[in-house]
Amino acid sequence: MDGENTGKKLISDLLIDWFSRYQDLLSDLIVTLGVPEAQRPEVLKTLTIIVPVVVLFFVFGLLLLVLKKTGKKAPPPEEITPSVEEEPGEAAGEDVGGPSEAEAEVLSQGLEPSVAVPETEVEVPPAEPVSIMGRMRAGLAKTQAAFVGRLDELVRGGRGLDDRLWEDLEEVLITADVGMKTTLELRESLEKRQREGKLTDSAGLRAALREEIKERLNISAEKLDFAACSPFVLMVIGVNGVGKTTTIGKLAHSLVHQEKKKVILGACDTFRAAAVEQLGVWAERAGADIISHGEGADPAGVAFDTIKAAIARQADVVILDTAGRLHTKVNLMEEVKKIRRVVDRELPGAPHETLLVLDATLGQNSLIQARLFQEAVEVSGLALTKLDGTARGGMIVAIGNELNLPVRFVGIGEKVEDLRPFDPEIFVEALFEIA
Ligand SMILES: Nc1nc2c(ncn2[C@@H]2O[C@H](COP(=O)(O)OP(=O)(O)OP(=O)(O)O)[C@@H](O)[C@H]2O)c(=O)[nH]1
Ligand SMILES: [Mg+2]
Numbered sequence: 001m002d003g004e005n006t007g008k009k010l011i012s013d014l015l016i017d018w019f020s021r022y023q024d025l026l027s028d029l030i031v032t033l034g035v036p037e038a039q040r041p042e043v044l045k046t047l048t049i050i051v052p053v054v055v056l057f058f059v060f061g062l063l064l065l066v067l068k069k070t071g072k073k074a075p076p077p078e079e080i081t082p083s084v085e086e087e088p089g090e091a092a093g094e095d096v097g098g099p100s101e102a103e104a105e106v107l108s109q110g111l112e113p114s115v116a117v118p119e120t121e122v123e124v125p126p127a128e129p130v131s132i133m134g135r136m137r138a139g140l141a142k143t144q145a146a147f148v149g150r151l152d153e154l155v156r157g158g159r160g161l162d163d164r165l166w167e168d169l170e171e172v173l174i175t176a177d178v179g180m181k182t183t184l185e186l187r188e189s190l191e192k193r194q195r196e197g198k199l200t201d202s203a204g205l206r207a208a209l210r211e212e213i214k215e216r217l218n219i220s221a222e223k224l225d226f227a228a229c230s231p232f233v234l235m236v237i238g239v240n241g242v243g244k245t246t247t248i249g250k251l252a253h254s255l256v257h258q259e260k261k262k263v264i265l266g267a268c269d270t271f272r273a274a275a276v277e278q279l280g281v282w283a284e285r286a287g288a289d290i291i292s293h294g295e296g297a298d299p300a301g302v303a304f305d306t307i308k309a310a311i312a313r314q315a316d317v318v319i320l321d322t323a324g325r326l327h328t329k330v331n332l333m334e335e336v337k338k339i340r341r342v343v344d345r346e347l348p349g350a351p352h353e354t355l356l357v358l359d360a361t362l363g364q365n366s367l368i369q370a371r372l373f374q375e376a377v378e379v380s381g382l383a384l385t386k387l388d389g390t391a392r393g394g395m396i397v398a399i400g401n402e403l404n405l406p407v408r409f410v411g412i413g414e415k416v417e418d419l420r421p422f423d424p425e426i427f428v429e430a431l432f433e434i435a
Contacts, residue, residue, distance in 0.1 A: 023048065136420065136430035139412025143393030147176035148432055151209070155202040161194055165202060169209075176394030177363040182401045186212055210432045213397050217424035221406035224353060224381060226261060226317050231310040233318045233343060233350035237336050237377070238357035239369055240324025243385035243411055245275065247357055248319050249282025250419035251409070256287045261316040266306030267292035268299040268339060269323040279321050285416065289313065299323065299335060300342040307346045320351070333376035340377060355408060357383045358399070363392040370403055385411030388418070396427070 026047050027040070035043050137144070150172045159165050166187055173183040189212050193199035199208050226232045234251075236244045248265060255261040265283050269275040273295040283290035291306040303320055310318045320343070322336060343350045356379045358366040366384075373379050382405050387393050399407060407422040 026051070132420070132426065133430060135412060135418070136426060139388040139410075139418070140393055140427075140430050142389070142391040143176060143387065144431055146391035147172065147394050148206075150175070151206060155205055159202045161199065161202060161205070165205075166191065169205075173394065177392035177398070178394035179364055179367065179398035179402070182216070182398045185401065186397075206432070210428055213431075214424050214428045216397055217400040217407070217427065219400055219404060219406045221381070224406075224408050226255065226259065229349070229352060231264070231307075231315045231318045231347070232352050233307065233310075233320070233347060234353045234355055235320045235322065235336075235339065235343065235351040236355050236357060236383075237322050237373060237379075238324060239332075242324065242357045242359040242362075243383075244324065244357045245269070245278050245282065245321055246414065247355075247383050247385060247409065247411060247419060248279065248321050249286060250411070250416050252282065252286035252288045252317075252319060253416050254419065255317055262314070263288035263317045263319065264306055264310045264313065264315045265290045266302050266318060266320040268302045268306075269321050270295055270297045270299055270302065271323040271325060275321070275323070288319075289315070300338045303339045304342050304346055307343055307350065311347070318350075333373070336373075336377050353380050353408075354378060355381050355383055356405075357385060360384050360387045360393055360395060361390040363390075363395050364398070366395060367398060367402065370399070370405070374403070374405075379405060381406050381408040383407070383409040383411065383419075384422075388412045393431075400424075 023044065026044055030040050030043055030047070151169070154165065154168050154172060169190075170183055170187055173186060174180065178186070186209065190199060190205070190208055193208055199205065226234075236248055238244050252263045252265060255263050263286065265279055265288050267276045267279045267290060269279070270293065276292045276294060280290055280292065282288075289309070291302060291309050293302050293305070299322065306318055306320060309315070320339065322339065323332070325332065340351060340354070354377060356370060356373050358370060360366070362369075370379070370382070382399065382403075384396055384399070384407055387396075387410050396407060396410075399405070410420050410422050410427070412418050412420060
């Protein structure tokens with residue numbers, strides 16, 4: 001009992017001693033700072049309370065900072081693993097998961113990519129939108145801003161539906177490359193809604209335009225069904241540089257990996273050696289076979305051999321790449337017709353799909369190209385590439401409205417997963433919905 005009291009006394013003596021030293025220190029400080037004598041007791045009282053509070057805050061802040069930093073430097077391994085494992089799940093769904101930059105480089109050198117990548121070396125992909133809608137939105141960002149973004153500015157503030165507004169709307173549509181014909185038709189339909197009392201104010205304009213656009217994109221055409229026959233032959237045509245080979249590569253990858261199809265590519269673009277090589281890289285990346293005869297060979301001859309090989313190897317899908325330009329003499333359209341004839345002779349009914357690739361960045365010029373091809377050959381569907389690189393995505397509405405051809409795919413980037421089956425519903429939602 002006695003020992004306990006002595007202990008308590010010692011502690012209280014120690015505390016009193018510290019406190020008086022602390023007060024001495026503060027008094028010295030007050031004198032050094034030149035505080036007038038009359039105010040010193042008051043200042044001493046205030047400082048006695050404030051100084052410990054400030055010191056405590058400082059120590060606490062420092063502690064938080066250290067904790068935050070150490071947390072960033074060493075994340076627990078379980079934090080990384082799930083996001084890496086999400087990729088294959090994604091591939092099984094919509095996203096086929098493209099090869100990394102390094103893998104692409106290895107492929108372009110014609111070497112086998114390493115299959116067993118140690119888990120520690122797997123890079124966590126940068127924070128990109130990975131959902132279908134997220135990617136579509138990102139791909140359409142430029143068109144979104146130039147088209148719907150400007151439309152929203154137009155209707156902000158509840159303007160009346162007068163001639164001025166209709167003229168401003170026309171300007172927005174034409175700038176987004178919807179084209180004069182389709183723009184005037186859209187204005188006409190919207191004004192009709194107004195006359196019928198279905199559209200009364202600018203707030204309803206957005207929804208009405210969205211409906212009108214969706215209607216024009218809903219082309220009634222037979223769906224592209226790769227299982228309709230075996231082998232299903234898809235011939236890809238278009239002028240040079242529009243993205244034919246890239247589209248074929250992405251499509252082959254998706255058919256092999258998502259739909260588990262056996263795919264053979266035919267390198268009928270014999271215009272230059274690099275074209276054959278480029279298709280070869282894509283074939284390897286996709287896990288598809290390729291038939292090629294090299295630069296300068298007869299494109300129809302390559303098509304013939306590809307069909308023969310597909311039948312012999314029991315392939316599910318044949319995709320023929322064709323040239324966007326030719327060596328002198330032969331006309332591009334004539335060459336396309338010749339390939340079609342040879343393919344049809346070898347496999348009656350083929351090609352089952354003639355896919356015309358159009359470059360969205362070319363805007364209304366693509367429409368002119370499409371008409372020329374339509375006049376020459378039986379085009380059955382379209383792929384619209386490079387939508388990610390343009391604010392002129394409005395041309396897709398003109399395509400739907402004026403060509404009456406179904407858009408089968410849209411290209412929204414250069415990566416393997418950036419080819420999407422075209423769905424008007426998703427497209428319009430990505431364009432109109434505010435993220
Ligand atoms: N940003 C973007 N680039 C694309 C897209 N599709 C293709 N490209 C790029 O467009 C360029 C031309 O693509 P290719 O596939 O070689 O075009 P092509 O029609 O086969 O050209 P030719 O063989 O010369 O007739 C390449 O740099 C592609 O990466 C797309 O959807 N978005
Ligand atoms: Mg090509």
